Amino acid sequence: MAIVKNPLELMMDAYENGYAIGAFNVNNMEISQAILGAHAAKNAPLILQLSSGARKYANTKMLMDIIYSLADQYPQIPIIVHQDHGADLETCVSAIEAGFNSVMIDASHYDFAENVRITKEVVDFAHAKGVIVEAELGKLGGIEEHVSVDEKDARLTDPAEAVDFKAQTGCDTLACAIGTSHGAYKFQSDGKVDIPRVQKLTEVLPGVPLVMHGSSSVPQEYVKIVNKYGGDLAGARGVLEETIKEASKLGISKVNIDTDLRLVMTAMIRKVFIESPKEFDPRKYLGPARDEIQKMVEHKIDVLGSGGKIRG
Numbered sequence: 123m124a125i126v127k128n129p130l131e132l133m134m135d136a137y138e139n140g141y142a143i144g145a146f147n148v149n150n151m152e153i154s155q156a157i158l159g160a161h162a163a164k165n166a167p168l169i170l171q172l173s174s175g176a177r178k179y180a181n182t183k184m185l186m187d188i189i190y191s192l193a194d195q196y197p198q199i200p201i202i203v204h205q206d207h208g209a210d211l212e213t214c215v216s217a218i219e220a221g222f223n224s225v226m227i228d229a230s231h232y233d234f235a236e237n238v239r240i241t242k243e244v245v246d247f248a249h250a251k252g253v254i255v256e257a258e259l260g261k262l263g264g265i266e267e268h269v270s271v272d273e274k275d276a277r278l279t280d281p282a283e284a285v286d287f288k289a290q291t292g293c294d295t296l297a298c299a300i301g302t303s304h305g306a307y308k309f310q311s312d313g314k315v316d317i318p319r320v321q322k323l324t325e326v327l328p329g330v331p332l333v334m335h336g337s338s339s340v341p342q343e344y345v346k347i348v349n350k351y352g353g354d355l356a357g358a359r360g361v362l363e364e365t366i367k368e369a370s371k372l373g374i375s376k377v378n379i380d381t382d383l384r385l386v387m388t389a390m391i392r393k394v395f396i397e398s399p400k401e402f403d404p405r406k407y408l409g410p411a412r413d414e415i416q417k418m419v420e421h422k423i424d425v426l427g428s429g430g431k432i433r434g
């Protein structure tokens with residue numbers, strides 16, 4: 123199966139069966155191996171996503187070669203290779219030329235008309251190549267207590283606008299702003315995600331898988347390890363896993379996870395450095411980090427409900 127020819131089919135299976143596929147960001151070999159290992163262990167379909175930063179850091183071809191190699195090693199896993207936060211048509215075209223079967227065009231910082239125009243351009247190009255397109259409407263960011271209803275409505279995805287946006291652009295999936303934000307410091311207190319808005323969006327956009335960005339849970343066990351071994355991530359906080367679970371049943375079919383991978387990797391490397399100061403073989407700290415990332419990803423698959431969902 124490997125890199126799938128019909129990525130929309132995979133998304134629709136998740137959408138129709140009330141689970142979400144984890145979209146994990148890859149930057150290097152160890153993280154990629156851990157993600158694939160976890161999905162093989164759990165029999166789960168997978169989205170591997172590459173940000174423009176990752177493509178620049180590691181070289182797109184290098185990352186694709188790692189992905190192709192792992193796809194050969196685990197032919198049973200259906201994989202979508204996705205451009206995360208494509209800034210423009212050029213970025214999406216270069217991703218498609220490199221073999222990605224899914225791209226995100228993020229023109230959400232423009233006004234509605236310009237967002238539609240840029241997204242439509244990408245959709246026309248991508249669909250002609252059999253590639254699916256995720257677009258974004260609304261502005262990601264936490265909803266704190268002091269934010270007024272008007273302010274909240276101005277930032278979060280508006281259901282009526284979403285219907286127009288989908289009709290005008292023909293995008294396949296929609297990243298929506300529901301109160302989450304990127305990074306390790308998502309909330310000042312317990313994270314609030316606008317679940318009724320997810321429900322409403324699914325109601326008005328039947329058949330359109332929704333995407334949750336900024337959905338790392340920032341597991342406190344790893345924050346503690348980082349802080350114990352000389353790091354400083356005081357106050358780091360993510361989305362409750364219960365909330366992610368609930369959203370996955372309501373039409374969120376792709377859940378993006380990057381921060382949690384970074385967090386586990388940093389925690390395990392810090393631990394080795396402090397506990398074994400004489401160690402200087404990179405395999406001795408990257409190896410334990412890889413093992414722990416696999417464990418964390420297996421747990422995420424349980425939260426998302428994607429385990430055992432590989433079809434014949």
Ligand SMILES: [Zn+2]
Nearest residue numbers: 207335336378
């Ligand atoms: Zn994002």
